[in-house]
Amino acid sequence: MPPTLLPEARDPTLATAVHLRLREDILSGRLPPGRKLKLRDLAESYGAGASPMREALSQLAAEGLAERLEHRGFRVAAAAPKGLDGLIRSRSLAEGAALRESIARGDAAWEEAVLLAEHRLNRLAVSLDPHRYAANPEWEACHGAFHKALLEACGAPPLIAFCDRLREEARRYRSVAKTLAYPGRDVAAEHKAIAAAALARDADQAATLLAGHYERTGTIVLADLGG
Amino acid sequence: MPPTLLPEARDPTLATAVHLRLREDILSGRLPPGRKLKLRDLAESYGAGASPMREALSQLAAEGLAERLEHRGFRVAAAAPKGLDGLIRSRSLAEGAALRESIARGDAAWEEAVLLAEHRLNRLAVSLDPHRYAANPEWEACHGAFHKALLEACGAPPLIAFCDRLREEARRYRSVAKTLAYPGRDVAAEHKAIAAAALARDADQAATLLAGHYERTGTIVLADLGG
DNA sequence: GCCGCAAGGACTTGCGAAGATCCTGCTTGA
DNA sequence: TCAAGCAGGATCTTCGCAAGTCCTTGCGGC
Numbered sequence: 426m427p428p429t430l431l432p433e434a435r436d437p438t439l440a441t442a443v444h445l446r447l448r449e450d451i452l453s454g455r456l457p458p459g460r461k462l463k464l465r466d467l468a469e470s471y472g473a474g475a476s477p478m479r480e481a482l483s484q485l486a487a488e489g490l491a492e493r494l495e496h497r498g499f500r501v502a503a504a505a506p507k508g509l510d511g512l513i514r515s516r517s518l519a520e521g522a523a524l525r526e527s528i529a530r531g532d533a534a535w536e537e538a539v540l541l542a543e544h545r546l547n548r549l550a551v552s553l554d555p556h557r558y559a560a561n562p563e564w565e566a567c568h569g570a571f572h573k574a575l576l577e578a579c580g581a582p583p584l585i586a587f588c589d590r591l592r593e594e595a596r597r598y599r600s601v602a603k604t605l606a607y608p609g610r611d612v613a614a615e616h617k618a619i620a621a622a623a624l625a626r627d628a629d630q631a632a633t634l635l636a637g638h639y640e641r642t643g644t645i646v647l648a649d650l651g652g
Numbered sequence: 653m654p655p656t657l658l659p660e661a662r663d664p665t666l667a668t669a670v671h672l673r674l675r676e677d678i679l680s681g682r683l684p685p686g687r688k689l690k691l692r693d694l695a696e697s698y699g700a701g702a703s704p705m706r707e708a709l710s711q712l713a714a715e716g717l718a719e720r721l722e723h724r725g726f727r728v729a730a731a732a733p734k735g736l737d738g739l740i741r742s743r744s745l746a747e748g749a750a751l752r753e754s755i756a757r758g759d760a761a762w763e764e765a766v767l768l769a770e771h772r773l774n775r776l777a778v779s780l781d782p783h784r785y786a787a788n789p790e791w792e793a794c795h796g797a798f799h800k801a802l803l804e805a806c807g808a809p810p811l812i813a814f815c816d817r818l819r820e821e822a823r824r825y826r827s828v829a830k831t832l833a834y835p836g837r838d839v840a841a842e843h844k845a846i847a848a849a850a851l852a853r854d855a856d857q858a859a860t861l862l863a864g865h866y867e868r869t870g871t872i873v874l875a876d877l878g879g
Numbered sequence: 880g881c882c883g884c885a886a887g888g889a890c891t892t893g894c895g896a897a898g899a900t901c902c903t904g905c906t907t908g909a
Numbered sequence: 910t911c912a913a914g915c916a917g918g919a920t921c922t923t924c925g926c927a928a929g930t931c932c933t934t935g936c937g938g939c
Binding site for chain 2: 441584
C-alpha cells in the first residue's frame with residue numbers, strides 16, 4: 426500500500442486542482458481584481474474542460490475571491506481601498522478576540538508553539554535580496570504560521586478558519602498594491618513584542634500591538650493602492 | 653423597463669436556485685448531518701442536471717455546509733457536539749468583538765435600528781401555538797435581524813458576514829437537535845437586556861449578556877443532541 | 880444629432896453520454 | 910476461519926454539444 430498518511434491526501438480531482446491554482450493566481454495578483462474570467466480562456470490555459478472550471482469558480486465565488494454575475498460569468502473580486510478598511514478592522518477585531526481567548530486558555534504547549542514560531546520567523550530574511558525587495562516564500566509561510574500560532578489556543582476552530590481567510594485576503598491586497606517594502610519599520614521587532622506580550626499573558630497589550638501591526642501595514646498598502 | 657430595483661435581482665440561474673434550496677434543506681435539518689448527497693437522486697428531486705447540482709454542492713462545501721469527498725461525492729457536514737462547542741465560542745468571541753466596536757462607533761441611526769429591531773422581535777410570539785412549540789418564521793427572521801442590528805455599526809463587513817454564517821450554522825444545530833422549547837427561560841427578557849446595555853453604551857455588560865445568551869442556548873441544544 | 884430598436888456575435892448555461900474511480904461481495908488459497 | 914485478490918456494479922467526474930442569455934453594433938426614425 427502506498428503510504429497515504431493523511432486520509433485527505435487522495436489524488437485530487439481536476440476541479441479541485443484547478444481551484445487551487447486559480448486561487449493562488451488570484452491571491453498572488455497574477456489575475457488582477459475586476460478581471461473578467463472567461464470560461465473558454467481559462468479552460469484552455471488551465472488545460473481543463475468547462476465543467477471543472479465552473480466548479481472551481483463557484484467555490485472561489487463562495488470564498489469571496491471571485492464575483493458571480495448571473496448569466497454573465499465570473500470576474501475576480503474587487504480589491505478597492507474601501508474594502509481594505511473593513512478588512513483591517515475585521516482582522517483587528519476577530520484576531521484580537523481570538524488572541525485574548527488564546528492568552529486566557531493557552532497552556533504550556535501553546536506557549537512553546539508561539540515561542541518557536543516567532544524564533545523561526547525572525548531567523549529568516551523578509552527579502553531574498555538585502556538591497557531590493559524580493560519576496561521570500563519561506564518567510565511568508567513562517568509569517569502566516571506565527572500569526573496563526575498566536576490564535577491556536579482559543580478553542581474556536583471556525584474563528585481560526587475565518588482569520589486564515591482574512592489573512593489570505595490581506596495577502597492579496599499586498600500583492601495587488603505591489604507593496605515592496607515597509608520603510609522605517611522594524612517588522613521583526615513588532616512580532617517579537619506581540620509574542621512577548623502574549624507569553625506574558627498581557628492580553629490588552631498583545632491585542633493592542635496586534636491591531637497596530639495590521640493598521641500600520643494597512644496604511645502603507647492603502648497609500649500604494651491610492652497612488 | 654421592468655422595475656428591477658436591485659441590480660442583483662436578476663433571474664437566477666438554475667445552479668444558484670438549486671444552491672439556495674439545498675442550503676435551506678440542510679439548515680432546516682431536512683437533510684440530516686452526515687447524509688450522503690447522491691448526485692443522481694438530488695438531480696432528480698430538484699429537477700436539474702448534474703452540472704448545476706455539482707456547482708451548488710461545490711459552493712455548499714466552500715461554505716462548510718457540505719463535505720467534499722474526492723471521487724466519492726458529497727455529504728452533509730457533520731453537526732457533532734464537539735463542533736457546537738467551537739461554534740458557540742466563535743460566536744461569543746466574534747459577535748462580542750463586533751458588538752463592542754458597534755457600541756463604540758454607533759451613531760443615533762444605529763441606536764434607533766437596535767431599538768426598533770428589539771421592539772419588533774418582542775412583539776411576536778416565539779411559537780405560533782402557545783401550548784405546543786411551532787416555529788414562527790416571522791419571529792425567526794426578526795430574531796436574526798435583531799442580532800444583526802446590534803453589530804451593524806462595527807464597520808467591518810467581513811466580520812458581519814462571518815457572524816451571519818455562524819448564526820445560520822447555529823440555526824442548523826437547533827433544527828437538528830429538534831430543540832422545541834427553552835424551559836424556565838425568558839428569551840425576550842434576555843434580548844431586552846442586551847439591547848438596553850448596548851444602548852446604554854455599556855460594552856462589557858452587553859458582551860457578557862450576549863455570550864451568556866448563546867451559551868445558555870448551547871447548553872440546551874447540547875443536552876438534546878447528547879440524548 | 881440623439882434615441883430606440885433589431886440583428887448578429889460572444890458567451891454562459893445546462894444536458895446527456897463516455898471515461899475513470901471507488902466500493903461490495905464473492906472466490907481462492909493458506 | 911481468515912486474509913488477499915478479483916470481478917461486477919454503482920457512482921462520481923469530465924467532455925462536447927445544443928440552447929438560451931446578454932452585450933454590441935448598425936440602422937432607421939424623431
